[in-house]
Amino acid sequence: MKELHELVDWIIDKGICSNSIEEILLGVSKRLVELGYPLLRTSILMPTIDPAQRGFSVSWSSIEGVSTEIQAHGSAGQELFERSPIFHLLSNDLLFARWKLSAGEGTHSYPLLSELLEQGATEYALKLTSFPGETVLKGVGFSMAVDGPLGLSEEQIDDLDTFLPALALACYRIAATRISTEMLAVYTGPRTSGRILSGQTARGEGTAIYAAILLADLKNFTSLSEAYEASRIVAWLNEHFEAIGGAVEANGGEILKFMGDSVLAIFPADIDMPATACRKALAAAKIAHAANDDLNRKRLAAGDPEILVDIVLHVGEIFYGNVGSSRRLDFTAIGKAVNEAARIERLCDEVGRNLLVSASFADHFETEFERVGTFTLRGVTAAADVYGLSADSRREPDM
CATH class of the missing domain: 3.30.70.1230 (Nucleotide cyclase, GGDEF domain)
Incomplete structure (x- = not known):
């Protein structure tokens, strides 16, 4: 338990000084592996407001490292979204779900789970942290795919409630800064937005x-x-x-x-x-x-x-x-x-x-x-x- 609280302290520290969700996910994933989690893949999923995208996910893989994927607007993006585990949670008002991939759960409904099974994953868990009253960044999703023969233990599932609030807040802080910067640039242009964010906000x-x-x-x-x-x-x-x-x-x-x-x-x-x-x-x-x-x-x-x-x-x-x-x-x-x-x-x-x-x-x-x-x-x-x-x-x- 001490190690888990040290993880929380690390997340809070990085949430204050870092502007990279990718850096935080990499650090969290490596520390969870050290704590005994048989991780194959982790990901952080967040909505956004952008003319070209509806949301994004940052993923860590034990094989490929860290990558970022953008979910686009439009019919193609909507179709992919509706065939995802996170859509299952959102459409059913759930905050948590897990699928035993070794038993075939969810692999016929969700392409991601089928792909993870082919890579050797035995279980996939997804938990959402919601921000009630928030109209833009309504929450953060965190997923884990593991390749241990027994999947995730109940203790490891319970541990999510210990470190996920800190992880969600850190991601919220970084994403909120990104959104305000990038959307201001969309509406005013990069040079102008830079002047505004530097404090040139007084009339005249x-x-x-x-x-x-x-x-x-x-x-x-x-x-x-x-x-x-x-x-x-x-x-x-x-x-x-x-x-x-x-x-x-x-x-x-x-x-x-x-x-x-x-x-x-x-x-x-x-x-x-x-x-x-x-x-x-x-x-x-x-x-x-x-x-x-x-x-x-x-x-x-x-x-x-x-x-x-x-x-x-x-x-x-x-x-x-x-x-x-x-x-x-x-x-x-x-x-x-x-x-x-x-x-x-x-x-x-x-x-x-x-x-x-x-x-x-x-x-x-x-x-x-x-x-x-x-x-x-x-x-x-x-x-x-x-x-x-x-x-x-x-x-x-x-x-």
Whole structure:
């Protein structure tokens, strides 16, 4: 019993100082083996909130070591989930179950148990620790597969109640931190989320940065919204945002905001050497247009309407920080440069171009652009020279 309490102390210590569930499971598994558990495999199972996954499991195997598996959303992921031991517990309001694999229990119903039997497991036990009232991380599952001829002893089963609460809390602490960090990045972008988590949360707090700006606007989306049902519009919108967003992120930019049918992204720049950021922004714009054209070809072939995109590139100083009310903030970019980019975007239809750039942006290139004209931008005192791609530069990039 002393050794078991030492295990609990070790788990608590690691739960405080470690950010790795994998490290904790490895340590717990090795210590249980030292205590006489004939372990073949252990695993920790947890739900999560993520656009791409419904949950994850971390497993330790005496043969393969530690691995992590993600359970995806969708019909395929749901089918696998419904054929798992943990689904059996959840759907029957159970916190514990065990299967004598050597007697064939559960091996015909659950592929995992059949696989473990083939590997030599004699018994599988799964116990859930629930967190009543928790809406996201509702609990933690811990499983053990053993290959001893007698399976698990009753004493070893009882030991779960001694060390599992500490293990569940340690995993909860790590998973909660991961979720808050990763989901904040999903909604605000990795750079922005990093600033927020570092403590930049006061209204008005931020900094002036120099950046290349990419503003993309999907054309005629309002009229399409009136002609097609909302579910189709949302699906199309997501496809085009993926095409644009993927190009931005692949070139080191960060999407700050989706505004209806528009995207605002920045490429932070060195004020003394902004050309690198401008080149990245231009590469992203070309790739976004190529990906968007590919989408439209497929949609037209299916008898659906095409959705074109106008993109404006600019470079200048922006305020990058918190704006909003006292309890509802938006970490975004505002300033003269952002406003000018929005005004230039309205010229795309007038001049018949789907990519326009400001003079300050074009200045960082030698032959890439040609002047389209000089225009008065609403709210801007001085007339603005606006540029488009030169004839030699109007080619699709390699995808």
